[in-house]
Structures are given as C-alpha cells and as structure tokens.
Amino acid sequence: xxxxxxxxxxxxxxxxxxxxxxxxxxxxxxxxxxxxxxxxxxxxxxxxxxxxxxxxxxxxxxxxxxxxxxxxxxxxxxxxxxxxxxxxxxxxxxxxxxxxxxxxxxxxxxxxxxxxxxxxxxxxxxxxxxxxxxxxxxxxxxxxxxxxxxxxxxxxxxxxxxxxxxxxxxxxxxxxxxxxxxxxxxxxxxxxxxxxxxxxxxxxxxxxxxxxxxxxxxxxxxxxxx
Numbered sequence: 001x002x003x004x005x006x007x008x009x010x011x012x013x014x015x016x017x018x019x020x021x022x023x024x025x026x027x028x029x030x031x032x033x034x035x036x037x038x039x040x041x042x043x044x045x046x047x048x049x050x051x052x053x054x055x056x057x058x059x060x061x062x063x064x065x066x067x068x069x070x071x072x073x074x075x076x077x078x079x080x081x082x083x084x085x086x087x088x089x090x091x092x093x094x095x096x097x098x099x100x101x102x103x104x105x106x107x108x109x110x111x112x113x114x115x116x117x118x119x120x121x122x123x124x125x126x127x128x129x130x131x132x133x134x135x136x137x138x139x140x141x142x143x144x145x146x147x148x149x150x151x152x153x154x155x156x157x158x159x160x161x162x163x164x165x166x167x168x169x170x171x172x173x174x175x176x177x178x179x180x181x182x183x184x185x186x187x188x189x190x191x192x193x194x195x196x197x198x199x200x201x202x203x204x205x206x207x208x209x210x211x212x213x214x215x216x217x218x219x220x221x222x223x224x225x226x
Contacts, residue, residue: 027094028086028193032057033067037191038084042173043077053079058187063102063143068189070106076181080122081188083172091123091150091166097193100147104187105139105178118178119146123155124171130155130162139178143189149196 030037034057041053052075062068073079103119119135132155135146148154152162176186 026192026194027097028191030191031064031066032062032069032189036069038086039069040082041071042080042082052077062187062189064190068187070185070187071176072183072185073177074183076179076183078175078177078180080173081176083174083191087172087193088169091169092163094150094193095166097150097195098147099134099150099193100145101134101174101191102143102145102189103135103139104141104143106141106185106187108179108182108184115177115180117175120175121148122173122175123165123169124173125165125168126170128165130157130165132156134174139186143187150193
C-alpha cells in the first residue's frame with residue numbers, strides 16, 4: 001500500500017509538471033478580439049495617437065483567426081506600441097516570465113529596407129530604460145511569434161539595475177517600425193506575459209518531493225495503526 005501511494009504521488013507530480021499545472025497562471029493576456037486593449041501608439045517625437053499613427057482593430061485574420069491591432073505609420077517615422085497600465089508599476093513579480101506577441105507586416109510588400117529594431121521591447125522607468133530584441137529576421141505577411149523573458153540577462157544589464165527599473169515601470173513599448181521613411185502597415189496580436197514552464201529537471205524534482213511526502217505520510221499512518 002505504501003509503495004502504491006508513493007508511486008501515485010510521483011506520477012501525479014510528473015503529470016502536473018508536464019502539463020504546466022504547477023506553473024503560475026498567465027499574468028497578462030490580450031487577444032485583441034475587440035478594441036485596442038488599452039494599447040496606444042507613439043512616434044519618436046513623443047506624439048501619441050496622432051494623424052501619422054493610425055491604430056485600429058481589425059476584426060478577423062489575426063494570428064488566432066480573430067481580431068488584431070493594425071498599425072499604419074503614415075509618415076514613415078519610428079513608431080512604437082505602448083502597453084496599457086497593466087504593464088506599468090511594480091513588475092518585479094513577473095521576473096522570469098515570458099512576454100510574447102505575434103506580428104505581421106502587410107505593406108509595403110518586398111524590398112530590403114527592414115530595420116533591425118523591429119519587435120524590440122523597451123521597458124522604461126523615468127529616464128532609465130532597458131531593451132531586448134524579441135523578434136529575429138525580417139517580418140512578412142505571415143503571422144510570426146516573438147518573445148523575450150523578464151530576465152536581466154536577456155536585457156543585457158545587471159540584476160540590480162533590472163530590478164530597479166522593474167520596480168517602477170513608467171512605459172512598456174514595442175518597436176513597430178520595419179521600414180523607415182515609407183508608409184507601412186503592420187499587425188500586432190496575442191500579447192501575453194506567462195510563467196515559463198519548469199524544465200524537465202525541475203519537474204522531476206517536484207515530482208520526487210511529492211512522492212517523498214506521500215511515502216512519509218503513509219509511513220506515519222502505518223506507524224499510528226501498529
């Protein structure tokens with residue numbers, strides 16, 4: 001009976017780890033099925049939601065088939081999407097989590113003037129900021145995933161500096177400029193922050209601890225009944 005109970009506990013622990021049940025829930029999620037989800041757009045000069053930046057919701061055709069944000073940059077200047085207040089303030093609880101989103105480039109088609117900063121994530125705290133590349137390669141009309149972890153190493157800074165910025169985030173931005181000097185249209189969808197699942201070694205450790213606890217429990221019950 002003891003062996004069976006311990007085995008069940010180990011199996012349960014393994015199943016929980018493999019399915020991600022033991023991971024923390026999603027901390028932020030926006031599918032943009034309707035509306036802008038609180039996101040805004042700003043250009044390099046700090047002009048928010050101006051006539052040169054047209055941000056709208058397109059009801060179908062997104063990365064998941066539903067709605068998505070459509071950003072049209074009319075003047076061709078550098079353009080950034082700015083996250084809502086849910087991604088402002090003290091974000092230290094998100095350390096280690098993954099920020100993910102989907103992007104697509106609709107117009108112009110072709111060419112070789114893509115800018116390397118497309119998809120770069122910048123976290124600001126007053127006049128301090130850190131940035132990390134979340135997207136690699138050149139965008140196209142196919143929806144592609146981009147992601148970056150909330151880790152100092154991913155943003156190329158020390159832990160203390162990163163924690164200081166995360167403790168008071170005043171702006172959370174994603175660079176959406178893929179062509180400079182041209183009118184262009186890009187898509188943005190499925191923004192989320194979620195805990196990274198435990199690696200296999202971590203999962204087996206949790207499973208082993210659960211199994212050990214189960215084995216000690218049945219031992220205690222057996223000793224009490226003898």
